[in-house]
Amino acid sequence: MALRNVVKRGDAILTKHCREVTEINDRIITLLDDMAETMREDMGVGIAAPQVGVARRVCIIEPEEGRLVEFINPEILESEGEQLSTEGCLSVPGMIGDVVRPQRLVVKYLDRYGNEKTEEFTDFEAVVVSHETDHLDGVLFVDKATNVREAGEEPQEDMTEVEN
Template sequence: MAIRLIVKDPDPVLREVAKEVTKFNSNLHKLLKDMAETMYDAEGVGLAAPQVGILKRVIVVDVGDEHGLIEMVNPEIVESEGEQIGPEGCLSIPNLNGDVRRAQRIVVKGQDRNGETFTVEATDFLARAFQHEVDHLNGVLFTDIAIQLFDGAARDRRGGE
């Protein structure tokens, strides 16, 4: 495993649409391990492959709940309902946060590291994290859809994440 360099905005790779994964092999397994290690090292709750310069539809999410680390390949949000507005930040956009409107509940369908299909039903913060990471796979950053943006110091004063 290795900690990878996190790509920072305005690197153009963050604006690309990631490609579907078709090979489930040791290279993918290494990428997933490296992404998880990189996310934990950076104290994040999610990471998408484009954030480490890889244009593949791969994400890792761990919001510190009972789900633990979720690795998902070719994720697709297949259901969404409700609405929540809450704070978000991004490892690719340090020192900037914003309030973002997201679905309250989602169902995400994807594949595991071996190509087996599975779904995750997510609400609240986990739903927010999944939506944020899937956006990365489509070249969308939270700053594109934020209701309000503020610097990291302002977030700390507001008692956010």
């Protein structure tokens, strides 16, 4: 495993629609391992391949210690409800914003062994999955957020609704 540099906002790769993974090989396995190490080093709860300079449909989440989920070619099958989350991003350091995310998601994906899985995510996990899968479509949280501010600043009283 190796630490990778996290690509920052302004880099064109963060605005690209990522390509599907057609073969799970040693490069994809190494990418997953490196992403996990990089995410943990930077105290993140998720990271997507474009954030480490790879335009592939791969992302991981670790919403709590010991619960690592690796997604290859994730596809959101169901999305319901709404919740407002305050988010940050390793690619937009020092900034946070308020984003309306689904309360519940059902996602189909491949694991590192090529097994197809379908899993439900709710609450905070749904937020993290939604945030990371957005990266695979070239969307940053600041593209959807209201009240974008420096981390540590108090939110403004007059928050506006986010349009879906």
